[in-house]
Amino acid sequence: MKKLLLLTLFGAAAISAADAQTRPTNPTTTPATSDTTKRAAGIGFPGASKAQPKPYDQVITSKAISRKGMITTHKLDDKFFFEIADSTLGRDILVVSRISRAGSEVRSASGYAGDQIGSTVIRFEKGPSNRIFMRKISYRTYGPDSTTAMYQNLQRSNIQAIAAAFNIAAYSPNKRGSVIDMTDYINSDNEIFYFGSPAVKTNFRLGTQQSDRSYILGVRSFPTNVEINVVKTYSLTAAPNPFGAAAPAGFGGGAPSGSSTVELNTSLVILPKVPMKPRYFDPRVGYFTVGYTDFDSNPQGVKDIEMVKRWRLEPKAADMAKYKRGELVEPVKPIIFYIDPATPKEWVPYLMAGVNDWQKAFEKSGFKNAIMAKMAPTSKEDSTWSLDDARHSAIVYKPSEIANASGPSISDPRSGEIMESHINWYHNVMKLVHDWYMIQASAIDPRAQKMNFSPELMGDLIRFVSSHEVGHTLGLRHNYGSSSTTPSEKLRDKSFVEANGHTPSIMDYARFNYVAQPEDNIKPKGIYPRIGDYDLWAIEWGYKVLPDAKNANAEVPVLNKLTMEKLKNNRLWFGTETNPDDPRSQSEDLGDNAMISSDYGIKNLKRILVKLPDWTKANNEGYENLTTMYGQLTTQLARYMG
Structure with a gap:
């Protein structure tokens, strides 16, 4: 009877299975038990059988092109392998992704070479069944002291996401490393190595990856980083609807059309085994921050910790005694900004000067030659050097109509240490500074009374913007309140402004001295912004090494x-850009009395207004210049009127 029952059940199961093979199914519905995930070769998945590593020389054959570094890389035909040493497992690795080249479709959405599209931290670790896991690491909830019970509680209560799993193809000959096939993962469209979120792709109108038109250009390994270069082709999504969701009939956004190809670079940079000693944020000094929720600091709750973003500047061990005596010393590793080789040669000296001008600020914190600009080496000088390499900071020149520049940076989330920066320098920023200077300074500087400035004047304006953006990369925020202290x-006052500048901070949005009148005879030194008293103090506060302090607390x-003593000088006051209700902390203003300053500004606008037709005249052209500059003048008037 039992035998009959078993046979009956088996027969029913067999009939059911056979029926499932032939029964018509709804083509738009996937059965709940079906798994349609495409499995990439070499990548492990839950439920997969245990990986069986092969002998090393059967995987990495004599035909492989190998390169030793942070992770040893191997290229074998069209496959790419990582050989990860056991000593690298568990180390935090910063991943930074950038556009290297882009088509017109992406550039029209402000996607240019050097633009960052993703940043995260990963960690490789050994998993079960001969696998290597790649975890995506978050430091939002953190216990910095591993000796406390709370740290252990956090470890038990939190788990970092496994972003990918790889079969171990072979073990290193010395058994202290694992070889994994990265080909399919590099070829895939993933948020770790490429666009950091769907929103970033959407911004560039990029949809689904077209695998048949995507490929790996190369993988290079260096002592502290790995560089991955790929070409990706994506379908294009619909253009944004200019009228919003409720568009009139016939006026919707453009339909999806065609595809776009981009070249992307991904840098994997190993973070320091021991994080830099952090410095806690003080709202009296304006720095960008990274932070985490600390469960140790407050025994009766939690505390949000903010650490300032700054570079790791440390005296050499042999110079520490000199540093303590107050002598200027060179740091172990200076801050170097390379100038993009594509930069027009006439502007290179001014961009470099904007970087080097910060050297005097670092002298306040005890360092000489702490920051400098250099031309990027040519391929003949250094064939391994790349503008995309995350070890190098650079000012990247972008052929864009965007009238702007920006100074972002990438930092270690554990400490705030700035690892690198790529300053975005858009070609059309020159149009921006031209219009500002003409409307704010042409009444007192005859050089500004024309549509095409001399290279010397434009160079000076480029230098000021360069210094401002470099300030951001050093960690400094805007100080909108600085100009109100004058x-x-x-x-x-000619002698005062030529000696001190019209604002104590180049990080203010104070632009140019529009208060000065023609009869004051003030020279450019009293018109341009410059690195001022506040900037010197902010760098001193952020970068002065305190060797006797064992930790941030x-x-x-x-x-x-130190801060309480320094702030007795009102010129060192920081007025945040995030408090628009404070009348002292406003952008585009000057002085401690907006009414007086604006009245002087309006007097100058009246002088400029009657001259604009002559100053904007161009042979064989219409009134476009006049229209543009009149618009700039009325915009400036609106600022004066509040």
Whole structure:
């Protein structure tokens, strides 16, 4: 009877299975038990059988092109392997992704060479069944002291996401490393190596990856990083609807059309085994921050910790005694900004000067030659050097109509240490500074009374913008309150403004000295922004090494005492850009009395207005220049009127 029952059940199961092979199914519905995920070769998945590593020489044959570095890389025909040493497992690796080249479709959405499209932290670790896991690491909830019970609780309560799993193809000959096939993962469209989120892709109108038109250009390994270069082709999504969701009939956004190809670079940079000693944020000094929720600091709750973003500048061990005596010393590793080889040669000296101008600020923190600009080496000088390499910071020149520049940076989330920066320098920023200077300074500077400035004047304006953006890459935020510390009438004092500038901070949006009148005879030194008293103080606060303070907590009372003493000087006040209700912290203003300053500005606008037709005249052209500059003038008037 039992035998009959078993046979009956088996027969029913067999009939059911056979029926499933022939029964028509709804083509738009996937059965709940069906798994349609495409499995990439070499990548492990839950439920997969245990991987069986092969002998090393059967995987990495004599035909392989190998390159040793942070991770040893191997290229074998069209496959790419990572050989990860056991000593690298568990180390935090910063992943930074950028556009290397883009088609017109992406550039029209402000996607240019050097633009960052993703950043995250990963960690490789050994998993079960001969697999290597890649985890995506978050430091939002953090216990920095591994000796505390709370740290252990956090470890038990939190798990970092496994972003990918790879079969171990072979073990290293010395058994201290694992070889994994990265080909399919590099070829895939994933958020770790490429566009960091769907929103970033959407911004560029990029849809589904077209695998038949995507391929790997190369994988290179260096001592502290791995560089991956790929070509990706994506379908194009619909253009944005200019009228919003409720568009009139016939006025919707453009339909999806065609495809777009981009070249992308991904840098994997190993983070320091021991994080830099952080410095806690003080709202009296304007720095960008990274942060985490700390469960240790407050025994009766949690505390949000903010650490300032700054470069790791440290005296050499042999110079520490000199540093403590107050002598200027060179740092172990200076901050170097390379100038994009594509930069027009006439502007290179001014961009470099904008970087080097910060050297005097670092002298306040005890360092000489702490920051410098260099031309990027040519391929003949260094064939391994690349603008995409995340080890190098650079000013990247972009052939764009965008009238702007920006200074972003990438930092270690554990400490705030700035790892690198690529300043975006858009070609059309020159149009921006031309229009600003003509409308704000042409009444007192005859050089500004024309549509095409001399190379010397334009160079000076480029230098000022370069210094401002470099300031951001050093960690400094806008100081909108700085200009309010200068008495409005002092802005007409020739000796004062030529000696001190019209604002104590180049990080202010104070632009140019529009208060000065023609009869004041103020020279350019009193018209341009410059690195000022506040900037010197901010760099001193952020970069002064306190060798006797063992940790960030021990630094707090020392820095607080220094800050209280320094802020007796009103010119060192920081007025945040995030408090528009404070009348002192406004952009595009000057002086401590907006009414007085604006009145002087309007007097100058009246002088400029009657001259604009002559100053904007161009042979064989219409009134476009006049229209543009009249618009700039009325915009400036609106600022004066509040």
